[in-house]
Amino acid sequence: MRNTRSAVVLASLLCLGPLAAHATDEKPADCKPDAVWTDFLGHGKCYIEGDKAPDMYTREETAVKDWKSKGLRAPEDNSQWVDIKGTYVMVNRENSVIKEIHKKK
Numbered sequence: 001m002r003n004t005r006s007a008v009v010l011a012s013l014l015c016l017g018p019l020a021a022h023a024t025d026e027k028p029a030d031c032k033p034d035a036v037w038t039d040f041l042g043h044g045k046c047y048i049e050g051d052k053a054p055d056m057y058t059r060e061e062t063a064v065k066d067w068k069s070k071g072l073r074a075p076e077d078n079s080q081w082v083d084i085k086g087t088y089v090m091v092n093r094e095n096s097v098i099k100e101i102h103k104k105k
Contacts, residue, residue, distance in 0.1 A: 078093050
C-alpha cells in the first residue's frame with residue numbers, strides 16, 4: 001500500500017512539471033522586439049522562435065484562416081498562423097514549436 005501511495009504522489013508531481021516550466025512572471029515590456037508575449041494559466045511569458053507555445057495555439061479554431069490577406073506566407077505542413085496579442089505566429093500543430101513571428105504593421 002505504501003508503494004502505491006508513493007507512486008501516486010510521484011505521478012502527480014510529474015504531471016505538474018510542465019506547468020511549472022511555464023510559470024514565469026515576465027511582463028510584456030520584458031519582451032525583445034523579436035518575441036511575443038502571452039498569458040498562460042495566469043503567468044506571462046515571452047516566447048521566441050523555437051520555443052514551445054501553449055497548446056491552445058495548436059487548435060484549429062485559433063488558426064488565422066485569411067493568412068494571405070494579412071500578407072503572410074502559406075503555413076508550412078502541420079503548421080498554422082495564430083494571432084497572439086496582435087502578433088502573427090506560425091505554430092507547429094504537432095509539437096507546439098513556434099516557427100515564425102511577425103509583428104502586425
